[in-house]
Structures are given as C-alpha cells and as structure tokens.
Ligand code: SF4
C-alpha cells in the first residue's frame with residue numbers, strides 16, 4: 669500500500685532576507701551527538717546542525733560542473749559516496765548513511781566556499797542549500813504516513829526580516845528531495861525489509877559524517 673506523504677509548512681510568519689553572511693556554508697557538527705544520531709534526537713540534531721545533505725542528483729550535477737569525483741566533495745561514514753543503508757546488531761539497527769557536503773579542514777566551511785566570493789558552484793548548489801534556512805523534519809503521520817514538516821534553522825540571522833518565502837517553491841524543493849531519497853535509500857530499505865533482513869522493531873539511525881575529524 670502506498671505511504672501517504674504530507675508536506676506541511678510549520679514556521680508561522682517566517683519572513684526572511686539573506687544577509688550573505690556565509691554562516692550556512694560553515695557546517696556545524698554538534699559535539700553532543702555521536703557518529704550515529706538516534707531517532708528520538710533527530711529533530712534536535714537537525715535544528716542544531718546545518719549539514720548539507722546531498723541527493724544523487726546533486727552529486728551528479730556538481731561532478732559534471734566541476735569535473736570532481738564524488739569523494740572530493742562528499743562526506744560519509746562509509747565508502748559508498750552516494751550513501752547507503754546498513755543493518756547491524758542482529759537486524760535491529762538500520763543505519764542511513766546519507767551523504768553530506770564535505771567541509772574544509774580548519775574552519776569547517778564547505779569545500780566550495782571561498783572567502784569574499786561565497787559559493788563557487790552557485791548555479792548547481794544542492795537542493796538543501798536552495799532550501800536553507802528552511803529545513804525539513806520528517807515525522808510519523810496518521811495511519812503510518814509521513815509528514816515532512818518545513819521549519820527553519822534559528823541560527824540564520826536573516827530570519828525575521830524581509831519577505832515571506834514562496835511556500836509553493838519550498839514545497840516543490842522538499843518534494844523533489846524526498847522523492848529522490850525514496851528512490852535510492854527508500855528502495856534499499858524496502859528491499860532489505862522484503863528479504864527479512866530488518867527486524868520489525870528495528871530503530872533507524874542517521875550518520876553524522878566527518879565529526880571525528882573536527883572540533884566544530
Ligand atoms: S545563514 Fe542565512 S543569512 Fe547567512 S548566508 Fe545563510 S541563508 Fe543567508
């Protein structure tokens with residue numbers, strides 16, 4: 669049976685004007701989280717971190733534009749640079765290794781950020797960058813459905829000034845990101861479930877790539 673997915677804006681009157689401060693291009697990895705983020709702390713983690721999650725389409729577009737291999741700009745805990753699904757602890761733990769944008773050593777800025785210039789891949793920047801400071805939190809919906817709640821990252825200094833965002837545009841970006849993820853990660857989870865490799869009571873974790881290397 670198809671899963672019902674609802675996209676819901678949950679930020680009241682979220683007026684916004686980008687101040688071009690570059691904060692969102694300096695990626696935070698909150699110290700209190702380990703390499704794997706447990707399900708009950710997922711919403712808190714997303715609020716505190718501003719990691720840029722990449723879809724396969726993002727990775728392909730950036731590779732084509734820059735001529736770089738995925739491993740030069742993608743960060744994951746594992747070797748598969750396009751992200752993957754792992755199961756351990758006797759099938760009771762499902763780990764979603766979702767790839768994020770690599771940060772440069774030292775200041776944690778995105779590898780495509782240049783001081784004084786900003787984003788050097790602006791025309792092909794990932795969907796997550798187009799969406800920011802708006803972010804998505806995935807929640808369980810009624811009857812086993814999924815609610816994609818659009819909130820905002822409170823660390824963006826541009827929030828509270830400017831104009832109302834185009835909700836339709838945000839929803840379209842969120843829907844695109846979600847359907848791409850479902851085509852890849854979702855399909856892998858489904859496959860593992862059908863093969864009986866995931867315990868019915870399994871918990872789903874998300875990785876936090878690159879944390880061990882930095883003090884951000
Ligand atoms: S943190 Fe907010 S204001 Fe600063 S560059 Fe990013 S979107 Fe713009």
Ligand code: SF4
Pocket residue numbers: 692693694720769778779780781782786787788789790793794797
């Ligand atoms: S891709 Fe561009 S907009 Fe996105 S984090 Fe990197 S420098 Fe910033």
